[in-house]
Amino acid sequence: MKKTFTYSNASIVYQTKGEGIPVILLHGFGEDAGIWNEQVNFLKNHCRLIVPDFPGSGESVFLTNKESSATTPHPPCTIEFYADCIYALLAHENITGCIMLGHSMGGY
Secondary structure, X not given: OEEXXXXXXXXEEEEEEOOOOEEEEEOOOOOOHHHHHHHHHXXXXXXXXXXXXXXXXXOOEEOOHHHHOOXXXXXXXXXXXXXXXXXXXXXXXXXXOOEEEEOHHHHO
């Protein structure tokens, strides 16, 4: 199921599939959640997958001031910002424990 939430002037799009222990799949720089399609097809029968696009990747976008009624530009795209974004996603989904898998930047 495709879902969206807003975090720090960004609209974050993510997919959820399956049931059970939460597993978060984090893509690398210059990619999007689609990089995990083969893994999702296998793992969806074994766990609850959450597969986000990082802000500025795939379908996740930074909102303009007009769209968000914010007065400041989007925050810098740092590893700390992305980590905060994923933390907010976990809180949004009421997840207190999970397995997190990533590659490249998503592994940082």
